Amino acid sequence: MTLPRRAHPRPLDLKTGRVDLTHGGGGRAMAQLVEELFIKGFDNEALNQRNDQAAFDVPAGRMVMTTDGYVISPLFFPGGDIGSLAVHGTVNDVAMAGAVPLSLSAGFIIEEGFPLADLKRIVDSMAKASRDAGVPVVTGDTKVVEKGKGDGIFITTAGIGMVPAGVVISGDRAKPGDAILISGTMGDHGVAVMSQRESLGFETAILSDSAALHTMVAEMVAAVPGIHVLRDPTRGGLAATLNEIASQSGVGMLMEEALVPVKPEVRGACELLGLDPLYVANEGKLICICPEADAETLLAVMRAHPLGVDAARIGACRADTHHFVQMKTAMGGMRVVDWLAGEQLPRIC
Amino acid sequence: MKYIDEFRDGQVAQSMAKAIAAEADPAGSYHIMEFCGGHTHAISRYGLEDLLPANVRMIHGPGCPVCVLPIGRIDAAIWLARQDGVTLCTYGDMLRVPGSKRLSLLKAKAEGCDIRMVYSTLDALKLAQSMPERQVVFFAIGFETTTPPTAVAIKQAQALGLKNFSVFCNHVLTPSAITQILDSPEVRELGTVKLDAFIGPAHVSTIIGSRPYEYFAEEYQRPVVIAGFEPLDVLQAVRMLIRQINQGRFEVENEFSRAVTRDGNEKAKSLVAEMFELRRVFEWRGLGLVPYSALRLKEAYAAWDAERRWDVPQDSPPDNKACECGAILRGVKRPMDCKLFGTICTPENPMGSCMVSAEGACAAHWTYGRFRDAEPGMPQGPEPEEEETE
Structure with a gap:
């Protein structure tokens, strides 16, 4: 299904606009933010279903699941930003079990007043990291907190992956002589x-x-x-x-x-x-x-x-x-x- | 990395270790105190004790500014942070030092006090400029090295006409602490603590020069070698001290000639002399009341003195009874002689100040050297023992 563009007569002001409380309020403003920023950025089949959850098939076997919160300051640093980090960190946590990462979720907690331009930059970087890794962000959540109750933006991602048969990699398996x-x-x-x-x-x-x-x-x-x-x-x-x-x-x-x-x-x-x-x-x-x-x-x-x-x-x-x-x-x-x-x-x- | 790697060359270290072993008289013993926490840290961080013969013992001195500050001054800093409208700025290490009633600046911060960690006095000054409605107090600690930056900050506050900046001054002096140790009964009368020689401070000496040590080298007949904080500096100093001891000399020698002169930094010294005066007496953790061992601001700079702006409490609560920091700071005991060491006192949960700063004797031994205390039968040293299955 494609939402008619008319639902949001004026597109998000991604140059000078700022996140306000309505962007987390569950109304049209939030729908617009999700549509124009997140769905557009992450664009994949499961996410595009626009449900509160992603539904997809997984191969049989042993699954790993992990979650991680990203609260880095500053948000942008040489070689990356909070967005790419939120993908890499969680993909890596899945991979450290020897698993093949399948999909990610992303939760955004955004402070009121956060520039939409920065948010777009973060989402774009996150989307690129996810595409490059071949691990899609299939479901997400957006919350906006009042000014002073957050520090710009916090992101949490969760990831799942499948462990190849016969592989048992775990922090308790180191042996003397290894x-x-x-x-x-x-x-x-x-x-x-x-x-x-x-x-x-x-x-x-x-x-x-x-x-x-x-x-x-x-x-x-x-x-x-x-x-x-x-x-x-x-x-x-x-x-x-x-x-x-x-x-x-x-x-x-x-x-x-x-x-x-x-x-x-x-x-x-x-x-x-x-x-x-x-x-x-x-x-x-x-x-x-x-x-x-x-x-x-x-x-x-x-x-x-x-x-x-x-x-x-x-x-x-x-x-x-x-x-x-x-x-x-x-x-x-x-x-x-x-x-x-x-x-x-x-x-x- | 240039100017660093030269002083951390493992092969040079090995050949210096051989030279030290050749010079040390196997029939004698050598008790060398490194005054500075910087040296303590280098010795532990690089495992230098493994490169010294068994009869050369390093004794960790009190030259860790965080460690020597008594509980009363920590309490006073917490008291200041609790005053209305006050923002207290401190170097990071001070945050975790326990005051009385198990309080610390970190806990006071969690309770809601406005306490900020800064990297330099100028950060505190900037903060004062950006928050004219708050009183910014800088918790000034340290030996002669950190005093000039405090002086510069006050000068700048004066130039800027900043009315909301002040300094809680706790600057202390190295030579008086060394004299106090040499005058202590354990060293002087009882002879229970053997101190044959000193490694003199690196950074402190860049400011005060090597001249101030000449007095007690002569008076107390103890050789002093001023050394840099790099591992090869320490080894070289040990070698020079062993040579002096063997030859019966007690002179001040300068291994750190790339940074230290006899007269030090005249500009810094005169700035400090212009703005600070000696306190008649100041309490040190471990050393007790040491006469003329600390500085306070002169009357002309009273406007920037937190102790004159507020009626700061002058209490001096005692250390935890079981805590041996005092004896450890005087070289009377070693960290593992303390019952609290590693049991309830660890870097995560420090009871005494020596466990707080990375330069403290206890923290250094716990963090880097505690494998040496492991009971026999445990693998120690470079060669793994025969492996057993877990």
Whole structure:
């Protein structure tokens, strides 16, 4: 069905207009916003049915489902924005089970007064990310909150995907002796975002690494179905994610600082800000823990993919009842790589 | 990265470790205090203890500005934040330091106080300009390094005629703290704490120069080597100190010559001298009341002094009885000697100040070094033990 254009005599003012409370009120204004912005942008069969839910067929098997909220500040950063991030982040969370992502939902909580031009920019970017990933946004929701009750815009996305038969990838499967691989340089996203924050007035050439990793994961899983753990080191960075896995799996880890790839620009920015790149967020990288015998195969698969050219082996799991993640420093000494205490900087994803 | 990588070269570190091992007399022992939290952090962050012989012991000093501020001053900052119309600006680390009654600035913020984390004094100044209806108070803490920026902010506030900006001044002085430690009964009379030498501050010394340390090197007969905060700086300083100890010398040497001169930064020093005066006495966590160890604004700058603008409470509640921060800051105890360490006091839930800042001795040991305390039989060090199945 096609709604007659006459339902909204004047199109949304996407240049100077602003979101107001009627855009979330359930009336014509909301219908117009949904029609002219969201349906037009995301354009796919399930969404175009204009129901309160999307109906579609799924293949039989084991399904994964995930959800994530995006509250990043600033909304636009070098290499991405909240829209593309909301797609990549959720696609990646699905993919980290070794699953093939099928579809996404998107919920928008918009603050009254938010420029429609910015909203369009976000929706366009989100739609592009979703098209590029081949994972459609099939259902959504829009809410508008009063001025002062939100911070511009918050987006939540949920995603579902199907796990290929025989694949069991989970954070509790790391075993002593397993190799620890990462798909590329650490800290790019966090530093790109921080470089845009108003109080940190430095310009860097660093782009966020925000990207959908599912195609690389599909190749990895095809090559080595027996991968033990995949996880993307987002908030808290590599350090927090390794600690999560270590405690979930009940193992210790030993890594080498010199083997962790970090771009010189990121290292420089971290130096200035007093940050440790190991704790800075990534949005387009993954950690892979696999049997030692499969490590070289997986490294080769990752390096052959555009998102994994800097893939590296950084260490191994080992038996340790304390579940310490330890690191041999570049100096040759040993240290714990601990959980992040508190926050390095707020809201980077 | 240029000017960084040169000071973090793993191969150079290994050869320096060999040189240190060759110079250290196996029959003797070396107790070296690194005064600064910056050095403490570097030692833990890079695992430098693993590169030193067993008879060279590093003792963590009190040079962590967050750690030495007593509970009373934290309470006073919370009190200020609670006053009508006040916006309190603070460096991030201070937010989590526990005051009395388990309060902290972070909790006060959650209760509704307007507390902002800033990166520099100038951020606070900008805030004051943008909110003329609010009183912006900058919670000024730190050693000689952070005092000049506070002075600059006040100068600018004066130039701008800003009436709604003031400073809660807690700036403290390094040399008086070192003297206090050397005068402490544990060091001087009882001899229970051995302190053979000091690694002198890096950033502080860029301001005050190396001259202020000459007095106590001579008076207390302890060698001092001023060193940068990079891992190779620390190793080089240790080597220079061992050499001085072996040769019976007690001089001030400067390893950090790329940034520190004998007289320091004259411009910064004269600005500070123009605007600040010594407090007769100031309370330090761990060191107690230390005479002439802190600064306050001179009368001419009273208009920007939060302590003159408000009747700020001067209470000094005691530390938690079980907390050993005091003894740890004096080098009398080590973090793992404290019953609270790692049990109820962790960086997520700090009881004492040494667990708060990344430069604090407890936080550094917990975050980077606690595998050293693991009971025997646990895998430690670079070689994994035989693997057992979980």
